Amino acid sequence: MKDDNLLAIAGGIKDAELREKVVAMLRDPRLSMIETEGSQYTAFAKSPASKRRHHSYENGLVVHTYSTAKIALCLSDIIEEVYGVKVDRDTVIAAALLHDLFKHVTYNEVYPGKYTTSRLGERLDHMSLIIGELYARRFPLDVIHAVAAHHGDNGPIAPQTLEALAVHLADSTDATMSDKVLFAAKDILRDCMGVEVQTLPLEVSPFKVVAAKKEGGCGEVKRRFSGMV
Ligand SMILES: [Fe+2]
Ligand SMILES: [Fe+2]
Secondary structure, eight states: TTTTTHHHTTTTTTTTHHHHHHHHHHOOOSSHHHHHHOOTOOGGGGOOOSSSSSTOSSTTHHHHHHHHHHHHHHHHHHHHHHHOOOOOOOHHHEEEEEHGGGGGGGGEEETEEEEEOOOHHSSOOHHHHHHHHHHHTTTOOHHHHHHHHHTTSSSOOOOOOHHHHHHHHHHHHHHHHHHHHHHHHHHHHHHOOOOSSSOOOTTHHHHHHHHHHHHHHHHHHHHHTTTTT
Protein backbone atom coordinates (compact mmCIF):
# COMPACT_ATOMS: atom_id res chain seq x y z
CA MET A 1 0.00 0.00 0.00
CA LYS A 2 1.29 3.45 -0.92
CA ASP A 3 1.53 6.33 1.57
CA ASP A 4 -0.57 8.19 -1.08
CA ASN A 5 -3.57 6.49 0.54
CA LEU A 6 -2.70 8.30 3.76
CA LEU A 7 -2.28 11.61 1.93
CA ALA A 8 -5.72 11.14 0.32
CA ILE A 9 -7.32 10.80 3.77
CA ALA A 10 -5.31 13.80 5.03
CA GLY A 11 -6.86 15.76 2.14
CA GLY A 12 -10.19 15.47 3.99
CA ILE A 13 -8.97 17.72 6.83
CA LYS A 14 -10.93 20.96 6.41
CA ASP A 15 -8.72 23.30 8.41
CA ALA A 16 -5.98 24.34 5.95
CA GLU A 17 -3.26 24.91 8.54
CA LEU A 18 -3.83 21.54 10.23
CA ARG A 19 -4.04 19.78 6.86
CA GLU A 20 -0.71 21.25 5.75
CA LYS A 21 0.97 20.24 9.00
CA VAL A 22 -0.30 16.65 8.73
CA VAL A 23 0.66 16.38 5.05
CA ALA A 24 4.16 17.76 5.78
CA MET A 25 4.71 15.09 8.46
CA LEU A 26 3.42 12.28 6.26
CA ARG A 27 5.53 13.37 3.30
CA ASP A 28 8.68 13.67 5.41
CA PRO A 29 8.26 11.75 8.68
CA ARG A 30 11.31 13.19 10.38
CA LEU A 31 12.01 14.25 13.96
CA SER A 32 13.15 17.87 14.13
CA MET A 33 15.35 17.50 17.23
CA ILE A 34 16.82 14.00 16.77
CA GLU A 35 18.99 12.86 13.85
CA THR A 36 17.46 9.72 12.34
CA GLU A 37 18.94 9.86 8.87
CA GLY A 38 21.00 6.85 7.89
CA SER A 39 20.59 3.29 6.76
CA GLN A 40 20.25 1.82 10.26
CA TYR A 41 16.65 3.05 10.58
CA THR A 42 13.76 1.45 8.76
CA ALA A 43 12.06 3.75 6.23
CA PHE A 44 8.48 4.78 7.09
CA ALA A 45 7.00 3.25 3.92
CA LYS A 46 8.78 -0.08 4.58
CA SER A 47 8.27 -0.30 8.32
CA PRO A 48 6.15 -2.95 10.06
CA ALA A 49 3.72 -1.75 12.75
CA SER A 50 5.23 -4.16 15.28
CA LYS A 51 8.19 -6.53 15.35
CA ARG A 52 6.31 -9.80 15.91
CA ARG A 53 2.62 -9.10 16.35
CA HIS A 54 0.08 -7.04 14.43
CA HIS A 55 1.12 -5.91 10.92
CA SER A 56 4.60 -7.36 11.48
CA TYR A 57 5.48 -7.29 7.78
CA GLU A 58 7.03 -4.83 5.36
CA ASN A 59 4.73 -1.81 4.80
CA GLY A 60 2.57 -2.94 7.76
CA LEU A 61 2.77 0.50 9.40
CA VAL A 62 1.19 2.22 6.39
CA VAL A 63 -1.51 -0.49 6.18
CA HIS A 64 -2.28 -0.20 9.92
CA THR A 65 -2.37 3.61 9.76
CA TYR A 66 -4.73 3.57 6.78
CA SER A 67 -7.03 1.01 8.39
CA THR A 68 -7.03 2.88 11.74
CA ALA A 69 -8.05 6.12 10.01
CA LYS A 70 -10.87 4.37 8.08
CA ILE A 71 -12.22 2.67 11.23
CA ALA A 72 -11.98 5.94 13.23
CA LEU A 73 -14.02 7.71 10.55
CA CYS A 74 -16.64 4.91 10.63
CA LEU A 75 -16.86 5.29 14.41
CA SER A 76 -17.26 9.06 13.94
CA ASP A 77 -20.23 8.37 11.61
CA ILE A 78 -21.80 6.12 14.25
CA ILE A 79 -21.26 8.62 17.06
CA GLU A 80 -22.95 11.30 14.95
CA GLU A 81 -25.73 9.27 13.29
CA VAL A 82 -26.68 6.88 16.10
CA TYR A 83 -25.79 8.92 19.19
CA GLY A 84 -26.45 12.39 17.77
CA VAL A 85 -23.21 14.05 18.92
CA LYS A 86 -20.95 16.04 16.61
CA VAL A 87 -17.40 14.79 16.15
CA ASP A 88 -14.47 16.97 15.08
CA ARG A 89 -13.30 14.92 12.09
CA ASP A 90 -10.22 17.08 11.53
CA THR A 91 -8.93 15.97 14.94
CA VAL A 92 -9.89 12.32 14.29
CA ILE A 93 -8.16 12.22 10.90
CA ALA A 94 -5.02 14.04 12.06
CA ALA A 95 -4.60 11.89 15.17
CA ALA A 96 -5.36 8.60 13.40
CA LEU A 97 -2.86 9.34 10.62
CA LEU A 98 -0.10 10.43 12.98
CA HIS A 99 -0.66 8.13 15.96
CA ASP A 100 2.16 5.64 15.24
CA LEU A 101 4.19 7.83 12.89
CA PHE A 102 7.62 7.35 14.47
CA LYS A 103 7.49 3.59 14.97
CA HIS A 104 9.80 3.24 11.98
CA VAL A 105 12.73 4.96 13.75
CA THR A 106 12.38 2.56 16.68
CA TYR A 107 13.22 -0.39 14.39
CA ASN A 108 16.31 -1.63 12.57
CA GLU A 109 15.92 -4.17 9.78
CA VAL A 110 18.32 -7.07 10.39
CA TYR A 111 17.39 -8.83 7.14
CA PRO A 112 14.20 -8.65 5.04
CA GLY A 113 11.23 -9.25 7.33
CA LYS A 114 13.28 -9.41 10.57
CA TYR A 115 13.41 -6.30 12.78
CA THR A 116 15.08 -5.42 16.06
CA THR A 117 14.74 -2.37 18.31
CA SER A 118 16.94 0.54 17.20
CA ARG A 119 19.25 2.48 19.54
CA LEU A 120 16.70 5.29 19.60
CA GLY A 121 13.88 2.79 20.22
CA GLU A 122 15.75 1.47 23.26
CA ARG A 123 15.64 4.97 24.79
CA LEU A 124 12.29 6.39 23.61
CA ASP A 125 9.05 4.66 22.58
CA HIS A 126 7.02 5.72 19.52
CA MET A 127 4.43 7.48 21.69
CA SER A 128 7.01 9.75 23.38
CA LEU A 129 8.57 10.56 19.99
CA ILE A 130 5.33 11.56 18.28
CA ILE A 131 4.01 13.57 21.25
CA GLY A 132 7.28 15.55 21.48
CA GLU A 133 7.22 16.24 17.76
CA LEU A 134 3.56 17.33 17.70
CA TYR A 135 4.27 19.67 20.59
CA ALA A 136 7.36 21.09 18.82
CA ARG A 137 5.31 21.66 15.65
CA ARG A 138 2.54 23.37 17.63
CA PHE A 139 -0.30 21.01 16.77
CA PRO A 140 -3.67 21.71 18.42
CA LEU A 141 -3.93 20.33 21.96
CA ASP A 142 -6.92 18.11 21.06
CA VAL A 143 -4.88 16.39 18.33
CA ILE A 144 -1.94 15.88 20.70
CA HIS A 145 -4.35 14.48 23.30
CA ALA A 146 -5.97 12.04 20.84
CA VAL A 147 -2.50 10.76 19.87
CA ALA A 148 -1.34 10.59 23.51
CA ALA A 149 -4.48 8.62 24.44
CA HIS A 150 -4.36 6.11 21.57
CA HIS A 151 -3.22 3.24 23.83
CA GLY A 152 -6.28 3.82 26.06
CA ASP A 153 -5.80 2.73 29.69
CA ASN A 154 -2.34 1.37 28.84
CA GLY A 155 -0.92 4.74 27.78
CA PRO A 156 0.11 7.96 29.52
CA ILE A 157 -3.49 9.26 29.53
CA ALA A 158 -6.89 7.66 28.84
CA PRO A 159 -9.15 9.24 26.16
CA GLN A 160 -10.96 12.29 27.50
CA THR A 161 -12.76 13.28 24.28
CA LEU A 162 -14.95 11.39 21.78
CA GLU A 163 -12.34 12.05 19.09
CA ALA A 164 -9.60 10.48 21.20
CA LEU A 165 -11.88 7.54 22.04
CA ALA A 166 -12.64 6.93 18.35
CA VAL A 167 -8.91 6.90 17.51
CA HIS A 168 -8.08 4.58 20.44
CA LEU A 169 -10.86 2.11 19.59
CA ALA A 170 -9.93 2.18 15.90
CA ASP A 171 -6.26 1.50 16.69
CA SER A 172 -7.11 -1.31 19.05
CA THR A 173 -9.69 -2.87 16.68
CA ASP A 174 -7.30 -2.92 13.74
CA ALA A 175 -4.40 -4.28 15.80
CA THR A 176 -6.62 -6.98 17.35
CA MET A 177 -8.10 -7.98 13.99
CA SER A 178 -4.65 -8.25 12.43
CA ASP A 179 -3.30 -10.22 15.40
CA LYS A 180 -6.17 -12.71 15.40
CA VAL A 181 -6.04 -13.25 11.65
CA LEU A 182 -2.26 -13.72 11.76
CA PHE A 183 -2.50 -16.35 14.51
CA ALA A 184 -5.40 -18.09 12.71
CA ALA A 185 -3.42 -18.16 9.44
CA LYS A 186 -0.39 -19.70 11.18
CA ASP A 187 -2.66 -22.36 12.75
CA ILE A 188 -4.23 -23.15 9.37
CA LEU A 189 -0.82 -23.45 7.68
CA ARG A 190 0.34 -25.78 10.47
CA ASP A 191 -2.82 -27.94 10.34
CA CYS A 192 -3.16 -28.06 6.56
CA MET A 193 0.44 -28.12 5.40
CA GLY A 194 2.42 -29.19 8.46
CA VAL A 195 4.61 -26.09 8.34
CA GLU A 196 5.53 -24.01 11.38
CA VAL A 197 5.77 -20.42 10.13
CA GLN A 198 7.43 -17.72 12.23
CA THR A 199 7.08 -14.88 9.72
CA LEU A 200 4.75 -15.07 6.74
CA PRO A 201 6.36 -14.11 3.43
CA LEU A 202 5.11 -10.79 2.08
CA GLU A 203 3.13 -12.43 -0.71
CA VAL A 204 1.15 -14.63 1.72
CA SER A 205 -1.62 -12.48 3.19
CA PRO A 206 -2.95 -14.00 6.43
CA PHE A 207 -6.43 -12.74 5.47
CA LYS A 208 -6.20 -14.71 2.20
CA VAL A 209 -5.09 -17.86 4.05
CA VAL A 210 -8.16 -17.67 6.32
CA ALA A 211 -10.43 -16.98 3.32
CA ALA A 212 -8.96 -19.92 1.36
CA LYS A 213 -9.65 -22.30 4.27
CA LYS A 214 -13.28 -21.14 4.38
CA GLU A 215 -13.71 -21.46 0.62
CA GLY A 216 -12.21 -24.89 0.03
CA GLY A 217 -10.75 -26.32 3.24
CA CYS A 218 -7.16 -27.54 3.49
CA GLY A 219 -7.17 -28.55 -0.18
CA GLU A 220 -7.64 -24.94 -1.26
CA VAL A 221 -5.00 -23.74 1.23
CA LYS A 222 -2.49 -26.23 -0.19
CA ARG A 223 -3.40 -25.33 -3.77
CA ARG A 224 -2.85 -21.60 -3.17
CA PHE A 225 0.09 -21.55 -0.79
CA SER A 226 2.21 -24.68 -1.45
CA GLY A 227 5.77 -23.67 -2.17
CA MET A 228 5.21 -20.17 -0.76
CA VAL A 229 5.69 -20.91 2.95
FE1 LIG B 1 0.87 3.03 19.20
FE1 LIG C 1 -1.41 1.86 16.16
